[in-house]
Amino acid sequence: MTSPASGGGCPVQRPEPGTVPLSGPRFHTDPQHLYNEMRREHGAVVAVELPGGVPAWLVIGYREMHQVTNSPELFPRDVSLWNQWGNIPADWPLLPMVGQPMPSIYFTAGAEHRRHVAMVEPALEAVDPFHLRRVCEELADQLIDGFCGRGTADLVADFAEPLPVLVLAGLLGLPDEDGADLARTMKVMADGGADAQAAYLRFMQHMQRLVAMKKARPGDDLVSRMLADPMPFTDEEYANDLMAITAAGHLPTCDWLGNSMRLMLTDDRFAAALGGGRRSVGQAMNEVLWEDTPTQILAGRWAARDTRLGDKVIRAGDMLLLGLAAANGDPHVRQHVSEAVHTGNNAHFAFSHGEYRCPFAAQHLAEIIARTGIEVLLDRLPDMDLAVPAQNLVRRPSPFLRGMTSLPVVFTPVRAVGGFQ
Ligand code: HEM
Known part of the structure; x- marks a missing residue:
């Protein structure tokens, strides 16, 4: 792979002996014990090895995470600085996630990033929460209509996966039939199979067409608001930002919804909520974020330059991975966590922190989508129960994402409400 930074003169680092491979089932079966072991053996900043022997630092301390995310000049989200570009083959499996520099809110840094934020954030902030909630209710009802007569469902494939992307498609102003195709496309991309690359191209084409469509005929939607911003952007930048918004919003919101449903279905503390009460939905959702x-x-x-973090020497161009879940579980803050969960304290790192964190408006949208989805599910299928023993539930096989591969449930079959069947 040609390197944006390969001429930068940084000595290429090889993994130190004793580095931890960032792979293996414990990242999804038993992550907090694994992080605690790492903390004991390696401290708050751990030398890890990515597939292909690529070195990186995994930050697992709460304090160190604050230090990194609060220092955007020293630790920018700027992949072009990477001192490993010369060692990364074009088919490196993590390349799509780590990112190749492309001009968007997600793959820019410093002033250029702030330029994108200044255009994207106000467009997200202008979404009417009451309208969004109504749209979520309608889409949730339609999805439930598709399986409520069966008495069984997979809450991930049938509900948690399609709901956020369909809602996002509506916010963006995509016509309904394109929204359904976008949902299928995102699923193929998330599954990461042989056709994922083709799905990525289709995703890009959807967004390019959308920009052209809204330029010709603006409406009351997110894309038209972005286009109306007086700051000039190229069509490619608009399309890239739309891809960033959709990709950043889709799976995390799906997994927030799915993990909260898993918690409510497996933990007796939430049984009352399943019986019709709604009070603990917010509590389950907040507990999931921690x-x-x-x-x-x-x-x-x-x-951006040589520095120290925790007890480690970090070289210019080294990659740092933010261990958001590990920092949330750091014993230094742990004693406050159960209190935090109950009081709705949101000092967790679920949305990251600092200049590159998930925009507050996006966090609010995600909360409305996940909460409305759960509430409609509980209203429509109040006697829902897991269809398999809790210990048989399987996590996504990834150290990066934390969601369920499926969430099979049973319930008393009920009639569709929207005339869909
Ligand atoms: C409607 C749903 C959502 C939308 C539209 C959305 C949008 C975005 C965008 C545009 C960014 C890039 C921000 C920037 O570079 O300035 C971002 C980053 C991020 N989002 Fe979200 N997001 C959504 C939901 C979520 C959820 C549910 C989570 C997790 C619970 C989450 C976690 C994050 C994280 C960890 C980052 C990276 C921040 C960093 O690099 O420090 N997002 N999101």
Whole structure:
């Protein structure tokens, strides 16, 4: 792979002896014990090895995570600084996630990133929460209509996966039939099979067509608001930003919804909510952000110069992976966590922190989508129960994402409400 930074003169680092491979089932079966072991053996900043022997630092300390995310000049989210570009083959499996520099809110840093934020954030903030909630209710009802007569469902494939992308498609102003195709496309991309690359191209084409369509005929939607911003952007930048918004919003919201449903279905403390009460939905969702957060590890940040972090020496161009789940579970903050969960404290790292964190408006949208989805499910299928023993539930096989591969449930069959069947 040609390197944006290969001429930068940084000595290429090889993994130190004793580095921890960032792979293996414990990242999804038993992550907090694994992080505690790492903490004991390696401290708050751990030398890890990515597939292909690529070195990185995994930040697992709460304090160190604050230090990194609060220092965007020293640790920008700027992949072009990476001192490993010369060692990365074009088919490296993590390349789509780590990112190749492309001009969007997600793959820019510093002033250029702030330029994108200044256009995207106000467009997200202008979404009417009451309208959004109504749209979520309608889409949730339609999805439930598709399986409510069966008495069984997979809450991930049938509900948690399609709901956020269909809602996002509506917010963007995609016509309904394109929204359904976008949902299928995102699923193929998330599954990461042989056709994932083709799905990515289709995703890009959807967004390019949408930009052209809204330029010709603006409406009351997110894309038209972005286009109306007086700051000039190219069509490619608009399309890239739309891809970033959709990709950043889709799976985390799906997993927030799915992990919260898993918690409510497996933990007796939430049984009352399933029986018709709604009070603990918010509590389950907040507990998930602390204990079972959708973005477990995030790539990443890149050091702008040599520095120290914890007890480690970080070289210019080193990649830092943000261990968001590990920081939430750091014993230094742990004693406050159960209190935090109950009081709705949101000092967790689920949405990251600092200049590159998930925009507050996006966090609010995600909360409305996940909460409305759960509430409609509980209203429509109040006697829902797991169809398999809790210990048989399987996590996504990824150290980076934390969600369920499926969530099979049974319930008393009920009639569709929208005339869909
Ligand atoms: C409607 C749903 C959502 C939308 C539209 C959305 C949008 C975005 C965008 C545009 C960014 C890039 C921000 C920037 O570079 O300035 C971002 C980053 C991020 N989002 Fe979200 N997001 C959504 C839901 C979520 C959820 C549910 C989670 C986790 C619970 C989450 C976690 C994150 C994280 C960890 C980052 C990376 C921040 C960093 O690099 O420090 N997002 N999101």
